Amino acid sequence: MNSPEPANARISIIGAGPGGLTCARILQRHGIAVTVHDRDPGPDARNQGGTLDLHADNGQIALREAGLLDEFFALARPEGQEMRQMDPTGTITSHQVPAPDELFKPEIDRGQLRDLLLGSVEPGTVHWGRALDTISGPVDGPRQLHFADGTSAEADLVIGADGAFSRVRPAVSPAVPEYSGVSFLEAWFSDVENRHPEIAELVGQGGAHAADGERGLFAQRNSGNHIRVYIIQRVPLDWISARGLTAADTDRIRAVLLDEFAHWSPRMRQMISENDGPYIDRPILALPVPHTWEHNATVTLLGDAAHLMPPLGVGVNLAMLDASELALALADAATVDDALRTYEKSMLPRSTETAKAIEHGAEHLLSADIPDFGGDNDAQP
Incomplete structure (x- = not known):
């Protein structure tokens, strides 16, 4: 099968988290149709997790491409950039206080960010209660998505934005967290x-x-x-x-x-x-470091599905940057296959470099001298 033009492709995103919704929003801004499938029965099915910061050099770039940066700043908490380092007695040993106009990595609740993105996509984009079970079909497409409720759907491109325990990942990689x-x-x-x-x-x-x-x-x-x-x-x-x-x-x-x-x-x-x-x-x-896969013309991954790392200030930021770059590649490419090659050429080296830098970062959280990895310490699956 020849790879279709993105504008004519049936694109399915698995996962309605920040990464999946960012990708959907930017695709729709460029006139490309997309469907998002999420396992939750509805948008309010569970608590979305704690606060996270969006950095000017990745997460905010994605929000700018999504046309949502001003709305983000209206919700964000710049004062949340304050960071206190203490000893076990509660004595402050280091105290970082943001300047009044500091906006490099303001905080926002994960639920507020999800709601902002969810409200920005076209009505009906997200299909709730669609827990992906398996993917079948030829490598060059079309792919069949089989859901736990017994339904199925056909797609020319499947984007795995479904987190640590991705059900899309096995289509391109045997790696497990x-x-x-x-x-x-x-x-x-x-x-x-x-x-x-x-x-x-x-x-x-x-x-x-x-x-x-x-x-x-x-x-x-x-x-x-x-x-x-x-x-x-x-x-x-x-x-x-x-x-x-x-x-x-x-x-x-x-x-x-x-x-x-x-x-x-x-x-x-x-x-x-x-x-x-x-x-x-x-x-x-x-995920193991590095985590890469052989190029596939009909399936790709973003965010934790592609490069799950310790929660040290990079997770959601990288997921949203992935989403933005993938959506823009699809908007600019002649075929889906060309777009995936462009996206993976930048995403895989970037995620590998970052993953190597923080490969044993969870251990640093036990150190009295924790490095400044950032504030995205949200540990959601």
Whole structure:
């Protein structure tokens, strides 16, 4: 089969996260039709995760191509660029405060960003409740998408924007995410100025990090008077079940954590013990480095599906830059095959370079001297 012109191709994006929606929005701005399939039953099916920053040299570039940069700045929190480094007593050892006009990497809640992008695509673009099961069909197309509900669809191009456990990835690569040895346990705090004023004061308007070499805490101010804390440990992947616990055993997990952090100050331990609701287990996974694949004329990947890395300030930014470059390549190319070659020629080396730079970055989160990787510490799957 000859590769079709992008304007005439049936393009399916799997995953309605920031990467998939950015790609869809830019394609539609260039007059290219696209369908997005997402496994969630609807846009409000689950919490979208914590705050993240969008950098001027990648995420904001994508939003500019999407025509949404002004809307982003209207929602973003420049004050969220504040970063506090503390020791286990709660003493601030380093404090970065953004200038009043600093807009290099302002924060925005992941849910707000998703809503902004979702509202920008044409009605009916996203098909909800479409969990991809497998892809079949010849390598040169057309491809058959088989969904868990028994339905199917035909596509000339399948774009995998479906995250760490991508169901598109097996069509081009056998790689699977590997556990880094470091795990996050997420804790939520609501109405913090009234209900958790000491934690609110400790964290400030942005992020706060402390570690002792074996364990750490990373707290993030979210919009709506919320704070999320990521309790960081070097533990086996099954550390909760190995203790005879489940994720729902909040009180018993809290007791284990307080014992692990026994030498930290009571002020810091509040971020472990006063959370509202259960903890959420988020082991840190990454794809092998480098992760590349043989060119395929009908399937490609972007974001975590292509280059899952530790949450150190690059994930969503790279996903949106991938999405922008792929959409623009499709808008400019004579055929889909040509567009994918152009896109992968820049995306694969860039992601490999970044992945190598932070390959063991999860370990740095346990260090008292954490490098400045940025603020995109959102650990969503």
